[in-house]
Amino acid sequence: MSIRTQLPGALVLEDGRIFPGVPFGAETDAEGEAVFTTVMTGYQEVATDPSFYGQIVCMTYPLIGNYGVCPEDDQSRRPWIAGMVVREYCDEPSHWRSTGTLGEYLARHGIPALHSVDTRALTRHLRTRGVMRAVLVSDRAGRSDDELRELAGKAWTPNTADVVPAVAGDFRALGPKDAPHVVLIDLGVKEHIIESLLRREVRVTVVPYGTTAKAILALGPDGVVTSPGPGDPVNAAAAVFTVRDLARSGLPFFGICLGHQLLALAAGAQTSKLKFGHRGGNHPVKDLLSGQVHMTSQNHGYQVDAESLPVDQGWQIWMVNVNDGTVEGLRHQRLPVMSVQYHPEGSPGPQDNQYLFDEFLALVRAHWERRQPAASVGLAAQASTGGSE
Numbered sequence: 001m002s003i004r005t006q007l008p009g010a011l012v013l014e015d016g017r018i019f020p021g022v023p024f025g026a027e028t029d030a031e032g033e034a035v036f037t038t039v040m041t042g043y044q045e046v047a048t049d050p051s052f053y054g055q056i057v058c059m060t061y062p063l064i065g066n067y068g069v070c071p072e073d074d075q076s077r078r079p080w081i082a083g084m085v086v087r088e089y090c091d092e093p094s095h096w097r098s099t100g101t102l103g104e105y106l107a108r109h110g111i112p113a114l115h116s117v118d119t120r121a122l123t124r125h126l127r128t129r130g131v132m133r134a135v136l137v138s139d140r141a142g143r144s145d146d147e148l149r150e151l152a153g154k155a156w157t158p159n160t161a162d163v164v165p166a167v168a169g170d171f172r173a174l175g176p177k178d179a180p181h182v183v184l185i186d187l188g189v190k191e192h193i194i195e196s197l198l199r200r201e202v203r204v205t206v207v208p209y210g211t212t213a214k215a216i217l218a219l220g221p222d223g224v225v226t227s228p229g230p231g232d233p234v235n236a237a238a239a240v241f242t243v244r245d246l247a248r249s250g251l252p253f254f255g256i257c258l259g260h261q262l263l264a265l266a267a268g269a270q271t272s273k274l275k276f277g278h279r280g281g282n283h284p285v286k287d288l289l290s291g292q293v294h295m296t297s298q299n300h301g302y303q304v305d306a307e308s309l310p311v312d313q314g315w316q317i318w319m320v321n322v323n324d325g326t327v328e329g330l331r332h333q334r335l336p337v338m339s340v341q342y343h344p345e346g347s348p349g350p351q352d353n354q355y356l357f358d359e360f361l362a363l364v365r366a367h368w369e370r371r372q373p374a375a376s377v378g379l380a381a382q383a384s385t386g387g388s389e
């Protein structure tokens with residue numbers, strides 16, 4: 001028996017492969033879908049990104065935990081991952097913002113993790129075979145490999161039901177009252193999306209999953225954002241009609257990740273599962289209108305099927321992934337509607353695509369200005385240019 005097989009814990013995949021490891025975090029078992037992300041930093045943002053709900057995340061970057069955790073980096077109210085798998089874990093973090101270790105943090109939330117796992121072999125396996133069901137066991141003692149394989153084969157995954165209600169948030173009114181008004185449909189939003197909007201001095205009303213288009217329009221928005229979220233988009237049916245009605249209403253609309261997939265479904269297009277998804281901080285995406293390539297932060301397992309998009313109804317593929325050609329953004333020729341499959345807010349990942357919030361909010365501001373009485377628009381313009389007379 002090699003030393004590696006004597007490690008106390010293991011990640012067991014549904015196809016029978018076993019990856020031994022040493023437990024940290026909560027000493028318990030977890031089930032979910034095994035996926036990998038290639039981001040080099042941002043393990044806390046990954047853990048608290050609701051789109052990772054029900055997934056056991058393998059971090060390909062080989063050293064995790066070295067800068068600890070801090071409350072400001074949380075992207076939502078708690079970590080949602082089912083488990084984490086890393087190569088080397090650092091339990092003695094060093095960073096001026098750190099308030100504790102990743103292990104304590106995961107333990108506090110009941111989430112198990114493994115270190116000393118051969119994450120390169122695991123990643124190559126998932127890339128070749130595709131993401132799959134898995135169980136993470138902290139202590140294998142008393143259970144045979146075959147018993148564990150059976151558990152892995154029956155593991156729950158977030159792909160078979162509507163999992164948005166598990167993560168989605170409540171109603172929130174944020175930002176200045178007298179400002180362009182964005183309504184954000186929260187399907188599992190990351191805080192940095194909300195911060196990216198508020199930083200640009202708009203009013204943001206966060207509404208829960210299930211809010212109807214009629215109720216949203218009654219709030220008097222100047223634009224609507226539909227957030228990222230977990231699971232298979234076809235299961236988030238409660239939002240498809242809402243998105244369809246809002247996109248058709250003529251209001252500026254920005255769909256992000258799950259929001260982009262729901263926009264495509266609302267347009268009559270189809271979505272499908274990618275073999276191993278896009279999760280990382282350096283996915284190149286080409287804007288087909290400008291010809292520019294941007295480095296993007298991504299976390300998705302599903303895609304919009306390009307050939308199913310009703311182009312005869314004005315829908316356009318705006319962006320594509322340079323690595324595999326998948327659809328990364330949509331626009332409409334007549335409606336002020338845009339969507340991206342990636343994360344313009346980064347966190348983790350590059351901030352290069354923050355410009356998308358500027359582009360969307362330019363549409364939102366134009367809508368707001370059209371609604372103002374002529375005299376007050378003049379005053380607002382004077383105030384914003386520093387005019388005092």
Ligand SMILES: NC(=O)CC[C@H](N)C(=O)O
Pocket residue numbers: 051227228229230231232233256257258259299300301302303
């Ligand atoms: N980040 C997201 O919104 C992900 C969307 C969807 N759950 C997917 O995996 O494709």
